[in-house]
Amino acid sequence: MSEGLKINTGNENGNLVVTFSGLIDEDSNFSSLENKLIGNVIFDFEEVSLINSCGIREWVTFLESVDKGVTLTYRNCRQIIIEQVNMVHGFIRDGAQIESFYAPYYCEDCDQEHKIHLNVSDVKDGQAPVLKCPKCKTADLEFDAIEEQYFQFIK
Amino acid sequence: MNKKKYLDHLFEPIVIINNENEIIYYNHFFSTFTGLSPRKIKKIEDVHSLMSSVDNKIILKEQVDKVRVNGGVSVSKEGLISFVDSEDVFNCVIKVSQASEDEVLICFNDLSIEKSIYDKYRKQVEELKVSYKQLVLADKLKSIGELSAGISHEISNPLTIASGNTEILEILLESQGELSSKDDIFESISNIQSSLLRINKITLNMKKFVHEGIKSKQFVSVDRLIQSSVALVTPSFERLGITLSCEQFSDISAYVDELAIEQVLVNLLKNALDAVSYSSKKIKEVKVFTSLDSSNNSFSIFIQDSGDGIHEEDVDKIFNPFFTTKELGEGTGMGLSLSSQIIEEHQGEISLFENSKEGCTFSLTLPSAEISNYLDLETRNSNLEGTENINVLVLDEDYTNLNFYTSLNEQYGGSFLVSRSISKSIQLFESININKVIIGESLFNKENINSILSLADDIEIYVYSESDNIDGVDISGVIKTPPSKKDVFNKLELNLGDEDED
Numbered sequence: 130m131s132e133g134l135k136i137n138t139g140n141e142n143g144n145l146v147v148t149f150s151g152l153i154d155e156d157s158n159f160s161s162l163e164n165k166l167i168g169n170v171i172f173d174f175e176e177v178s179l180i181n182s183c184g185i186r187e188w189v190t191f192l193e194s195v196d197k198g199v200t201l202t203y204r205n206c207r208q209i210i211i212e213q214v215n216m217v218h219g220f221i222r223d224g225a226q227i228e229s230f231y232a233p234y235y236c237e238d239c240d241q242e243h244k245i246h247l248n249v250s251d252v253k254d255g256q257a258p259v260l261k262c263p264k265c266k267t268a269d270l271e272f273d274a275i276e277e278q279y280f281q282f283i284k
Numbered sequence: 285m286n287k288k289k290y291l292d293h294l295f296e297p298i299v300i301i302n303n304e305n306e307i308i309y310y311n312h313f314f315s316t317f318t319g320l321s322p323r324k325i326k327k328i329e330d331v332h333s334l335m336s337s338v339d340n341k342i343i344l345k346e347q348v349d350k351v352r353v354n355g356g357v358s359v360s361k362e363g364l365i366s367f368v369d370s371e372d373v374f375n376c377v378i379k380v381s382q383a384s385e386d387e388v389l390i391c392f393n394d395l396s397i398e399k400s401i402y403d404k405y406r407k408q409v410e411e412l413k414v415s416y417k418q419l420v421l422a423d424k425l426k427s428i429g430e431l432s433a434g435i436s437h438e439i440s441n442p443l444t445i446a447s448g449n450t451e452i453l454e455i456l457l458e459s460q461g462e463l464s465s466k467d468d469i470f471e472s473i474s475n476i477q478s479s480l481l482r483i484n485k486i487t488l489n490m491k492k493f494v495h496e497g498i499k500s501k502q503f504v505s506v507d508r509l510i511q512s513s514v515a516l517v518t519p520s521f522e523r524l525g526i527t528l529s530c531e532q533f534s535d536i537s538a539y540v541d542e543l544a545i546e547q548v549l550v551n552l553l554k555n556a557l558d559a560v561s562y563s564s565k566k567i568k569e570v571k572v573f574t575s576l577d578s579s580n581n582s583f584s585i586f587i588q589d590s591g592d593g594i595h596e597e598d599v600d601k602i603f604n605p606f607f608t609t610k611e612l613g614e615g616t617g618m619g620l621s622l623s624s625q626i627i628e629e630h631q632g633e634i635s636l637f638e639n640s641k642e643g644c645t646f647s648l649t650l651p652s653a654e655i656s657n658y659l660d661l662e663t664r665n666s667n668l669e670g671t672e673n674i675n676v677l678v679l680d681e682d683y684t685n686l687n688f689y690t691s692l693n694e695q696y697g698g699s700f701l702v703s704r705s706i707s708k709s710i711q712l713f714e715s716i717n718i719n720k721v722i723i724g725e726s727l728f729n730k731e732n733i734n735s736i737l738s739l740a741d742d743i744e745i746y747v748y749s750e751s752d753n754i755d756g757v758d759i760s761g762v763i764k765t766p767p768s769k770k771d772v773f774n775k776l777e778l779n780l781g782d783e784d785e786d
Contacts, residue, residue: 273321
């Protein structure tokens with residue numbers, strides 16, 4: 130049995146914030162959100178550690194049950210979430226927006242990988258923003274994925 | 285568009301290598317799947333350093349070499365692999381194929397989730413099996429608990445008789461055991477013995493009922509099944525002054541798990557007892573009777589009570605788990621649900637046959653012993669009707685002999701079809717290729733056995749007998765009773781299982 134998915138809800142400027150943490154898999158149960166999602170809703174993926182194909186199925190089914198009048202925003206999307214958004218039709222529904230996400234970067238000087246938090250507005254013309262290494266503060270980071278593929282969701 | 289670009293749209297990780305084993309292409313999903321960034325993949329000089337087999341079931345190098353030499357496709361076993369710089373382990377099948385003269389395509393089929401769900405499913409099924417077993421036992425113990433008042437009364441009666449007779453013995457022995465009192469002493473001893481035997485029978489019945497046992501079907505007399513169930517509940521009926529009557533049963537056989545069916549019958553009888561005892565009617569009785577269907581392919585046992593019947597709104601719920609109309613703590617609501625499962629396992633049906641304010645009748649319908657045995661054997665051997673099988677028909681009236689052959693099926697995978705009825709055996713001849721027939725001597729001497737013998741021109745006939753020969757009869761051989769495995773296998777020239785054991 131997996132450690133499971135935890136779902137917490139909170140309020141931010143009158144908007145409902147739903148925080149997911151743990152694994153999204155075949156045991157994930159979204160029924161606690163039934164009839165709670167109204168108006169503007171923010172999904173926060175900061176604490177999600179894994180999503181597998183069965184979890185994707187559960188997620189898509191859950192999204193289909195959400196009232197069409199609800200405005201959805203995805204926040205703090207981990208790399209695994211962005212990969213699913215790019216690959217799976219229905220992982221993010223029409224009209225929903227991604228506010229912020231994590232992108233893989235690499236510092237050659239430090240030989241260290243970094244997951245850098247970006248806002249969608251930071252990505253111009255499908256190009257990853259040029260950033261300094263948060264550790265050595267001097268070297269430019271190298272984007273550690275294929276930009277065309279990774280930023281597909283922004284199109 | 286480069287043809288390889290099409291591979292970027294696939295949800296399967298794919299790598300293409302050249303003759304130097306360098307990765308010259310990987311699709312988008314490969315990077316996502318392995319968690320390796322393009323930078324890391326670029327550094328890999330030889331594809332064989334890309335991954336390692338955790339359980340040594342997949343040897344990529346052998347697959348690649350084989351495809352380079354022979355062409356075609358090589359598919360690996362299912363095995364565990366891990367990629368460089370990663371602690372994640374994947375359960376994969378790897379498919380290698382020739383992409384062009386100097387290119388080899390490697391495709392990873394990730395089965396990790398299927399495996400994990402399969403393992404989880406297997407574990408849950410095992411847990412369910414254990415729970416079911418516990419439920420069945422709990423139901424039996426509950427039945428015994430409910431019947432215990434009646435049973436203890438049943439035990440205390442012979443105990444009182446035995447105790448009284450020991451006092452008589454004491455008095456007789458104190459009077460120096462005069463010759464005239466010798467008969468009285470023997471009579472007292474006989475009374476004590478019969479009382480103890482009666483108690484022993486009751487406790488044995490209880491012990492047998494709660495015994496978990498191995499699920500095993502046997503040929504049994506339906507009469508015996510009913511009588512042993514009735515024996516368990518009779519004291520409770522007597523204590524409450526309720527009549528329990530059983531009709532004179534016809535000679536019906538069943539091929540069932542005896543203890544399981546007994547549990548069903550006790551449940552139905554207990555329910556009938558409750559229904560009648562709660563009723564305010566003057567006539568308080570429960571009847572048990574049986575019937576055979578017109579084609580003799582099934583039989584039914586009916587349990588009829590003179591209670592107040594079941595409310596219409598409850599009729600559809602009575603077989604649901606945990607449904608009960610009894611007071612809290614009096615019933616678990618599992619009796620009919622478990623009974624229903626047990627009967628379904630026997631390809632039978634349990635139903636509320638009649639229901640009115642005058643009482644209700646439950647029916648329990650099971651396939652005839654011959655059909656049950658046939659279905660059981662068909663499930664075990666999967667190709668009973670195949671002409672290559674050696675199918676042996678055993679036709680006998682003796683239950684011990686019949687069960688000897690069904691045990692050979694279980695232990696050695698034999699194909700012994702067993703029957704007590706000449707007419708049903710004829711039906712078997714019509715649908716299955718039977719090569720040999722063993723006939724019990726009692727049936728062999730019956731007139732209508734000729735209807736079997738006329739069907740069996742090319743079939744070897746063997747007869748059970750206590751003697752070595754049967755004169756004047758054209759048969760292939762005699763099998764001595766009681767039968768032994770060695771004798772049967774030798775005479776029938778069968779070679780099944782371990783020959784040493786007898």
